[in-house]
Amino acid sequence: MKNSKVIKMRNLDVSEVKESSRRDFFKKSILYSAGALGAGSFLSPTIASANEKEIMQEAQWSTKLGDPINKNLYGLPSAYEHNNIRRTHDLLSSGDAYASISMCPIHESEGIITPNGLFFTRNHGGTAQVDPNKWRLMIHGKVKKPIVLTLDKLKKYPSETRIYFIECPANGSPEWRGPQFNSLQFMKGMMSSAQWTGVMLKTILKDIGLEKDAVWMLAEGSDNASNPRTIPVEKALDDVMVVWAQNGEALRPEQGYPVRLIVPGWEGNLNTKWLKRLEFSNKPWHSKEETSKYTMLQESGKAIRYFWVNEVNSVITSPCPEKPWSDLKKGDLVEIEGLAWSGRGTIKHVDISLDGGDNWVEADLKGLVLPKSWTRFSYIIKWKGKPLLLASRATDDMGYVQPTIDEETSKVGVESIYHRNAIVTWGITKKGECNNVQIRKHKKS
Ligand SMILES: Nc1nc2c(c(=O)[nH]1)N[C@H]1C(S)=C(S)[C@@H](COP(=O)(O)O)O[C@H]1N2
Numbered sequence: 001m002k003n004s005k006v007i008k009m010r011n012l013d014v015s016e017v018k019e020s021s022r023r024d025f026f027k028k029s030i031l032y033s034a035g036a037l038g039a040g041s042f043l044s045p046t047i048a049s050a051n052e053k054e055i056m057q058e059a060q061w062s063t064k065l066g067d068p069i070n071k072n073l074y075g076l077p078s079a080y081e082h083n084n085i086r087r088t089h090d091l092l093s094s095g096d097a098y099a100s101i102s103m104c105p106i107h108e109s110e111g112i113i114t115p116n117g118l119f120f121t122r123n124h125g126g127t128a129q130v131d132p133n134k135w136r137l138m139i140h141g142k143v144k145k146p147i148v149l150t151l152d153k154l155k156k157y158p159s160e161t162r163i164y165f166i167e168c169p170a171n172g173s174p175e176w177r178g179p180q181f182n183s184l185q186f187m188k189g190m191m192s193s194a195q196w197t198g199v200m201l202k203t204i205l206k207d208i209g210l211e212k213d214a215v216w217m218l219a220e221g222s223d224n225a226s227n228p229r230t231i232p233v234e235k236a237l238d239d240v241m242v243v244w245a246q247n248g249e250a251l252r253p254e255q256g257y258p259v260r261l262i263v264p265g266w267e268g269n270l271n272t273k274w275l276k277r278l279e280f281s282n283k284p285w286h287s288k289e290e291t292s293k294y295t296m297l298q299e300s301g302k303a304i305r306y307f308w309v310n311e312v313n314s315v316i317t318s319p320c321p322e323k324p325w326s327d328l329k330k331g332d333l334v335e336i337e338g339l340a341w342s343g344r345g346t347i348k349h350v351d352i353s354l355d356g357g358d359n360w361v362e363a364d365l366k367g368l369v370l371p372k373s374w375t376r377f378s379y380i381i382k383w384k385g386k387p388l389l390l391a392s393r394a395t396d397d398m399g400y401v402q403p404t405i406d407e408e409t410s411k412v413g414v415e416s417i418y419h420r421n422a423i424v425t426w427g428i429t430k431k432g433e434c435n436n437v438q439i440r441k442h443k444k445s
């Protein structure tokens with residue numbers, strides 16, 4: 001993309017980072033000296049000691065039959081999991097429950113997939129309830145053979161299944177001027193991740209033929225808000241998907257049932273739900289939508305015209321304000337866990353700091369490491385009963401590194417509400433409580 005040079009400037013120079021991580025290696029041996037983990041347990045001895053009598057007693061649920069097999073023909077989570085829900089907040093809605101947002105409980109999230117009932121939801125005109133038999137998708141404009149597809153026809157194309165996150169570019173928006181929410185869910189929950197099944201848009205376009213001079217695609221939904229968005233043809237022909245399934249079942253109404261667009265790694269708003277129409281054009285749409293969206297105002301007063309990608313980002317999910325460390329004794333081992341993601345590619349590595357960014361050590365990436373997907377990282381420390389300033393810093397395979405808050409605001413100021421990817425710092429007290437703090441100055445190591 002033409003602007004890649006300008007965009008790249010928002011982040012650290014890669015050579016600088018490689019240098020510092022080499023130096024970190026030696027610091028690492030001082031701070032977390034080799035074998036420092038040594039003996040130690042993830043469970044304090046008092047907690048781990050067995051109470052045979054209690055465990056051998058008959059539990060209340062073992063004294064009678066359980067529920068009949070046909071009680072929940074569509075399963076529900078355990079009633080004890082009632083706190084694991086999406087949450088909404090007046091500060092984050094556009095004024096009502098129809099143009100609004102519900103945040104994903106990412107503090108409860110395990111692995112790299114969000115269960116369908118917990119996927120964050122951003123609507124501009126309510127959740128449309130679409131009859132799949134009446135649903136149609138029109139593909140027209142600069143194509144050789146304009147078509148109208150039914151759901152059955154769409155599903156005749158060979159399907160693809162891929163894991164991608166969706167992130168609203170306003171994720172973290174209230175944090176620009178200072179910490180706002182002492183909550184991971186409200187801070188970073190405008191994103192979720194799923195395994196999507198559908199057809200690659202390029203497969204359909206190959207079938208119906210795209211005119212040579214087609215350069216833009218307009219995607220429109222059939223909901224009350226319609227969410228018209230324009231996308232360059234290069235992206236449409238790259239990895240954009242037209243999907244009908246999410247984590248092995250039909251899309252949920254909130255996620256655009258029966259069909260939505262997936263635009264991997266790019267701003268959430270481009271992922272048009274309840275998809276109705278794709279129109280190709282040889283020139284940009286000079287509508288309000290096209291000119292007012294996707295711009296990034298910089299401190300200089302100049303805006304970057306097109307800024308679609310969700311840049312490399314990460315956050316520690318355990319501990320977090322909702323999940324502080326409890327029952328820790330000095331010498332206990334404890335796992336720091338989190339999520340990293342980049343709309344440009346694959347997470348290459350994640351560094352962890354225990355001291356607000358003075359020193360960094362490399363975390364482990366665990367499980368699947370996929371492009372434009374959530375990636376889990378983990379780092380184990382020995383609890384010393386001393387306050388910490390915990391931070392994570394991700395790097396992707398395109399060489400982009402998360403900026404510090406100062407680096408980010410020096411480029412784009414604090415008036416922005418979009419594309420925040422600055423390093424997040426949790427303040428851990430000596431009791432293990434976790435608070436959202438913002439470290440303004442990360443010293444260079
Ligand atoms: N038709 C339609 N598509 C839409 C929207 C909408 O209001 N209507 N909201 C957009 C926005 S702003 C975002 S961030 C994503 C959110 O997707 P989700 O609700 O599945 O999380 O959907 C996008 N697609």
Ligand SMILES: [Mo]
Binds near residue numbers: 122167168169170269
């Ligand atoms: Mo959004």
